[in-house]
Amino acid sequence: MTTESNFATLRQGLQLGCAALVLAAAGLAAPAWAQDTTSIKVLNWQPGGPEYWIALVEAFEAENPDITVELETVPFDRYPEVQGPYITTRSGPDVMQNNSGLELYDRRSAYIELPPETLAAGKNLITYAGGCLNFDTTQPCYGLPFGYQGNVMYYNKAVLTQAGLNAESPPTTWEEMDAACEAVKAIGKTCLAHGMTGVFPAYWNFPEIARNFLTEDDMRAVLAGDLPWTDPKMTSILEAMASIGERGWINSNSPSISMLPDGADIFASGNAAFASTIIADAVNWQAFGAALGDENVGAMRWPVLVADAPLANSFSGTESAVFGVSSWTNKQDAALKFVEFIAGTENGNLLTSLGGGIALNNNVDPSLIPESQALAQIQEIIKTPTLHAGILLSGQEADALARGWQEVTLGRLSVPDWAARMQVALEESPGKN
Amino acid sequence: MNTSDIAAPALIKAGRRKRGSTRTKIVLILALVLPGLLLAILFKLVPLVRAFWLSLMQTRGFEEPSFAWFANYQSMFRDPTFLQSFQNGATVFLTLPVWVVLPLIVALLLFQRTPGWKLFRAVYFVPYMIAPVVVGIMFRQILAPEGPLNAMLIGVGLAPLAIEWLNGPTSALFSLTAVALWAFFGLGVLTYLSGLATVSQDVMEAARLDGAGFWRVLVSIAVPLIKPVIGYWTVLCMSSMLIWMFPLIYALTRGGPGSSTMLPEYLVFITTFEFLNRGKGAAIGMALFVFAALVSAFVVRRMYLDGKGERS
Numbered sequence: 159m160t161t162e163s164n165f166a167t168l169r170q171g172l173q174l175g176c177a178a179l180v181l182a183a184a185g186l187a188a189p190a191w192a193q194d195t196t197s198i199k200v201l202n203w204q205p206g207g208p209e210y211w212i213a214l215v216e217a218f219e220a221e222n223p224d225i226t227v228e229l230e231t232v233p234f235d236r237y238p239e240v241q242g243p244y245i246t247t248r249s250g251p252d253v254m255q256n257n258s259g260l261e262l263y264d265r266r267s268a269y270i271e272l273p274p275e276t277l278a279a280g281k282n283l284i285t286y287a288g289g290c291l292n293f294d295t296t297q298p299c300y301g302l303p304f305g306y307q308g309n310v311m312y313y314n315k316a317v318l319t320q321a322g323l324n325a326e327s328p329p330t331t332w333e334e335m336d337a338a339c340e341a342v343k344a345i346g347k348t349c350l351a352h353g354m355t356g357v358f359p360a361y362w363n364f365p366e367i368a369r370n371f372l373t374e375d376d377m378r379a380v381l382a383g384d385l386p387w388t389d390p391k392m393t394s395i396l397e398a399m400a401s402i403g404e405r406g407w408i409n410s411n412s413p414s415i416s417m418l419p420d421g422a423d424i425f426a427s428g429n430a431a432f433a434s435t436i437i438a439d440a441v442n443w444q445a446f447g448a449a450l451g452d453e454n455v456g457a458m459r460w461p462v463l464v465a466d467a468p469l470a471n472s473f474s475g476t477e478s479a480v481f482g483v484s485s486w487t488n489k490q491d492a493a494l495k496f497v498e499f500i501a502g503t504e505n506g507n508l509l510t511s512l513g514g515g516i517a518l519n520n521n522v523d524p525s526l527i528p529e530s531q532a533l534a535q536i537q538e539i540i541k542t543p544t545l546h547a548g549i550l551l552s553g554q555e556a557d558a559l560a561r562g563w564q565e566v567t568l569g570r571l572s573v574p575d576w577a578a579r580m581q582v583a584l585e586e587s588p589g590k591n
Numbered sequence: 592m593n594t595s596d597i598a599a600p601a602l603i604k605a606g607r608r609k610r611g612s613t614r615t616k617i618v619l620i621l622a623l624v625l626p627g628l629l630l631a632i633l634f635k636l637v638p639l640v641r642a643f644w645l646s647l648m649q650t651r652g653f654e655e656p657s658f659a660w661f662a663n664y665q666s667m668f669r670d671p672t673f674l675q676s677f678q679n680g681a682t683v684f685l686t687l688p689v690w691v692v693l694p695l696i697v698a699l700l701l702f703q704r705t706p707g708w709k710l711f712r713a714v715y716f717v718p719y720m721i722a723p724v725v726v727g728i729m730f731r732q733i734l735a736p737e738g739p740l741n742a743m744l745i746g747v748g749l750a751p752l753a754i755e756w757l758n759g760p761t762s763a764l765f766s767l768t769a770v771a772l773w774a775f776f777g778l779g780v781l782t783y784l785s786g787l788a789t790v791s792q793d794v795m796e797a798a799r800l801d802g803a804g805f806w807r808v809l810v811s812i813a814v815p816l817i818k819p820v821i822g823y824w825t826v827l828c829m830s831s832m833l834i835w836m837f838p839l840i841y842a843l844t845r846g847g848p849g850s851s852t853m854l855p856e857y858l859v860f861i862t863t864f865e866f867l868n869r870g871k872g873a874a875i876g877m878a879l880f881v882f883a884a885l886v887s888a889f890v891v892r893r894m895y896l897d898g899k900g901e902r903s
Contacts, residue, residue: 238865239865242863242867246863354848355844355845357865411736411755413849414755414763414844414848553865557865557866560847561849561850562849564848568760570849571849582670586666586868588868
């Protein structure tokens with residue numbers, strides 16, 4: 159072996175040694191860096207869409223460089239099945255999303271009671287009562303919201319015109335809706351695009367009919383489990399729901415298809431005149447506008463069934479999803495910061511500009527609100543809010559309502575039998591007894 | 592010194608050796624059996640006992656459970672959805688002969704090297720490789736009123752058969768079962784083929800030379816020779832009908848319309864995770880376990896008796 163080769167070997171050895179030292183130093187430094195960053199997992203159904211959520215996470219992480227967010231996104235209609243096992247096993251995400259009202263109350267043991275300093279972030283929200291026990295902000299609150307939610311009936315102006323109807327004057331009563339549906343069916347299209355599988359279609363449409371028969375006090379009685387389903391007011395709601403199929407408003411396969419995406423697809427493909435769905439989040443004016451052209455999409459309140467009902471012309475509104483901190487997390491501070499951010503103005507601006515949502519935050523920049531006739535109509539409709547009867551139903555009631563509606567529509571169940579099943583479901587509801 | 596004096600130490604040594612070898616055998620047996628036994632206790636018996644214990648508890652949402660004796664079982668038997676789920680299960684059970692016989696016929700056709708048998712062997716097994724949830728989503732499209740199945744039926748002049756497959760109480764359950772059979776069938780073909788591989792080709796050839804047709808070979812040769820395999824497949828089908836349908840129900844019908852495709856396993860799931868009633872969910876789970884165990888025990892016992900009869 160020559161002297162040069164000895165030196166070369168030595169040099170290589172030194173280089174390797176240096177590289178090893180650098181790697182070792184990096185290795186030692188990594189845990190120190192990792193300790194400074196807290197990673198939280200957020201279970202959500204991505205209301206507002208992926209673009210908005212990416213921006214939300216980026217904005218939150220920019221404001222809180224010591225916290226990183228990992229999203230666990232689950233489709234809206236499968237959310238309860240994913241969240242249930244987490245809660246049962248008391249493990250999983252640090253922050254969770256739920257619908258406000260009874261869904262949240264039923265799961266309140268899975269959430270921590272929000273401390274006053276976190277609730278202070280809700281001071282600029284129009285309301286956050288749906289995250290608090292019995293819709294009362296003086297009682298324990300488990301989550302903060304960011305958007306407003308409820309149902310409207312979207313209509314396709316081109317289809318209405320094609321059917322010989324005045325697209326600028328959509329039906330306002332059930333009788334007018336009957337006539338409109340006859341005209342729409344005459345041109346071979348579906349009148350009201352609808353899907354009933356899963357709990358949510360019943361859950362969202364029930365309040366639109368319930369407003370014709372219930373007062374707000376009645377709704378509070380529903381929440382408390384004090385209004386039996388055999389009460390004439392409640393059976394009237396069920397009868398009206400059952401009659402939608404008999405009147406021929408909906409597609410015949412409705413009992414076996416889902417509203418999202420199947421029913422919404424019928425409307426978005428231009429094959430239906432109306433679709434009843436939510437004002438924000440999953441499928442809304444924005445998605446329909448993109449599919450049919452903004453100029454063809456309108457939004458209206460559900461037609462009135464009982465003209466002199468005090469709430470018939472109201473909007474069944476609720477805080478959309480609320481976000482709370484799971485009771486098992488050991489990253490409570492970081493999780494609380496995320497919940498505060500959710501209710502903040504910055505997130506309100508993002509929801510308005512990117513998510514197509516209707517923010518609850520009072521300080522949202524009005525110039526960010528997109529230009530859309532349907533959205534402008536929605537902004538008018540929501541000005542007369544009332545309680546949302548759907549979020550007052552227990553899991554058992556919502557399931558019995560959905561399955562009963564399917565069977566009644568197929569002619570296999572009578573309304574009195576449906577009401578009896580609903581009463582059994584009420585009696586089996588843990589949160590109402 | 593007599594011979595017995597000489598033999599005694601040797602006998603003692605032999606006895607010791609025998610005892611030693613018996614002890615070694617016992618240790619070996621324990622070493623082989625214990626891990627399996629422990630695993631069975633840990634992962635089968637303990638969860639079962641825990642589930643039974645939970646079924647005796649009153650659980651209200653996520654509140655602390657309280658002991659309630661058999662209240663969940665009483666509530667379960669009062670629940671019409673529970674009764675309907677078992678009724679639906681029994682209806683699905685009636686299709687068992689199709690589940691058992693159809694793959695056997697196809698397997699025999701493949702075994703007889705019917706033209707294209709290699710391709711068909713792969714084709715039949717492919718559905719089993721697709722995740723059941725994907726199968727469910729796929730068939731939601733195929734069975735839709737304006738879906739490809741109805742389009743095909745209308746195209747070939749069978750418009751009256753183009754029904755709303757998932758809308759009717761009978762048609763929805765029938766569709767669900769048919770989709771499950773479609774997905775599971777390939778495994779049956781493969782199971783039977785492995786059983787038929789043990790049958791001598793000479794026996795088949797001799798039968799054919801004697802003039803036996805396909806059905807004669809099936810009934811008189813194949814079925815008697817692979818009876819244990821048929822028994823095994825029957826048990827597998829029965830348990831699958833009760834505990835394997837969940838992903839299909841989930842993706843295809845959610846138990847609807849109404850409760851027409853509600854099977855006990857799906858009811859366990861929604862009772863536990865949607866209604867947050869873990870106690871009642873466990874009670875339904877126990878009922879399902881007993882039901883599945885009884886029917887499986889019946890078939891297994893039948894197989895055992897058949898086997899014993901053949902040996903004697």
